[in-house]
Amino acid sequence: xxxxxxxxxxxxxxxxxxxxxxxxxxxxxxxxxxxxxxxxxxxxxxxxxxxxxxxxxxxxxxxxxxxxxxxxxxxxxxxxxxxxxxxxxxxxxxxxxxxxxxxxxxxxxxxxxxxxxxxxxxxxxxxxxxxxxxxxxxxxxxxxxxxxxxxxxxxxxxxxxxxxxxxxxxxxxxxxxxxxxxxxxxxxxxxxxxxxxxxxxxxxxxxxxxxxxxxxxxxxxxxxxxxxxxxxxxxxxxxxxxxxxxxxxxx
Amino acid sequence: xxxxxxxxxxxxxxxxxxxxxxxxxxxxxxxxxxxxxxxxxxxxxxxxxxxxxxxxxxxxxxxxxxxxxxxxxxxxxxxxxxxxxxxxxxxxxxxxxxxxxxxxxxxxxxxxxxxxxxxxxxxxxxxxxxxxxxxxxxxxxxxxxxxxxxxxxxxxxxxxxxxxxxxxxxxxxxxxxxxxxxxxxxxxxxxxxxxxxxxxxxxxxxxxxxxxxxxxxxxxxxxxx
Numbered sequence: 001x002x003x004x005x006x007x008x009x010x011x012x013x014x015x016x017x018x019x020x021x022x023x024x025x026x027x028x029x030x031x032x033x034x035x036x037x038x039x040x041x042x043x044x045x046x047x048x049x050x051x052x053x054x055x056x057x058x059x060x061x062x063x064x065x066x067x068x069x070x071x072x073x074x075x076x077x078x079x080x081x082x083x084x085x086x087x088x089x090x091x092x093x094x095x096x097x098x099x100x101x102x103x104x105x106x107x108x109x110x111x112x113x114x115x116x117x118x119x120x121x122x123x124x125x126x127x128x129x130x131x132x133x134x135x136x137x138x139x140x141x142x143x144x145x146x147x148x149x150x151x152x153x154x155x156x157x158x159x160x161x162x163x164x165x166x167x168x169x170x171x172x173x174x175x176x177x178x179x180x181x182x183x184x185x186x187x188x189x190x191x192x193x194x195x196x197x198x199x200x201x202x203x204x205x206x207x208x209x210x211x212x213x214x215x216x217x218x219x220x221x222x223x224x225x226x227x228x229x230x231x232x233x234x235x236x237x238x239x240x241x242x243x244x245x246x247x248x249x250x251x
Numbered sequence: 252x253x254x255x256x257x258x259x260x261x262x263x264x265x266x267x268x269x270x271x272x273x274x275x276x277x278x279x280x281x282x283x284x285x286x287x288x289x290x291x292x293x294x295x296x297x298x299x300x301x302x303x304x305x306x307x308x309x310x311x312x313x314x315x316x317x318x319x320x321x322x323x324x325x326x327x328x329x330x331x332x333x334x335x336x337x338x339x340x341x342x343x344x345x346x347x348x349x350x351x352x353x354x355x356x357x358x359x360x361x362x363x364x365x366x367x368x369x370x371x372x373x374x375x376x377x378x379x380x381x382x383x384x385x386x387x388x389x390x391x392x393x394x395x396x397x398x399x400x401x402x403x404x405x406x407x408x409x410x411x412x413x414x415x416x417x418x419x420x421x422x423x424x425x426x427x428x429x430x431x432x433x434x435x436x437x438x439x440x441x442x443x444x445x446x447x448x449x450x451x452x453x454x455x456x457x458x459x460x461x462x463x464x465x466x467x468x469x470x471x472x473x474x475x476x
Contacts (some may be wrong), residue, residue: 024343034341061438061441062439065438065439067439110252129335129336130339130421132421135422135436137436137440138436161420162423163421164422174339174421177316177368178320178321179316179319179320179336179339
């Protein structure tokens, strides 16, 4: 056996060994607004438990379509509470595994400093060309944004200037690249350790919109995976809750 | 079909028509140059024209979004000209689609021009036809199958565009909400009946387009003799 072949077979053996010894892998579908906190929580979880986490980020409605059509996700962190409830009715989640992991907050945000005033008056008076938000038909943060616009009586005025992102990540991207002067995004996308990280923002009072309860559940596919249950429990731990709160979610 | 779906269909057809027309204007000189030139730049220009064939639409859409944004070179130019910013507008979609569908126009037309060869044009020149006259009375009529397949393919390809529109469109009714985006929305909102209506329509449309193309021009795609 040549040296390179021996190295290769050693490598392969090591790989196989590590696969068999390693802890379980859990595949997770995560609502786009929870991207940043989940990356941190997943890293902590991997370090603390030895399990491995594979994260997919996207729109809740798309995940629903994929899960009902046999997607291999084992834990689902939704952007709302309706979708997990619907999945429960369809027996696609583990019984009694549904819980609220975060309550989302909406913020009107601009990448420019001093552009958005602290009371959001700009919606009633500003001469901006584009206001981005997530698709209200499919994304809870988009629906909440429409609710706020109607509540403060600015909907008719700004409706022609609305541009929709496929999900909240894209709504944020439109505003972050400056293509939309301002946008309704999730506070978690622009917030870290007690303050908005860049640009200017109006943190919308929570009384202006229906609370965005974000529920998670262990999916049917994760029923027999101990890592799925462990991750769901971990999300309820003080350590994870501290991370979740540091991104501006309520609990 | 509900009004929102109809509006999306109408917008898509409008986009594809405008783009096809512009591509005939822009693509023809490029195809002519590529077919006739002996320049060393030919390889590089061909490569640039063909890039959209292999680039993921998200790459094209992302770069267009950044370039046409307020900090990008194109965005700063359009703002200086008083045109405003292009993302989220119909003209923005048109420009993006022209890039996106460019190879579908240039390649068949270029093939057709190449197949004509230099001889008919030399004969025209000895009969004292100006190059302009020869181009219009010899090259264009002879290259007709190339123009036909170029136009049909560009039109159909623009109708089928999704990734680029998603990146720079902003999903605005009557401006940027084309059929492919509307289908995606229906699927996300779990409105599978409407999604089926539009998706089935797209399938039938695409098949009919290709069937027509291959029936009318049996040699479409290959160089006409």
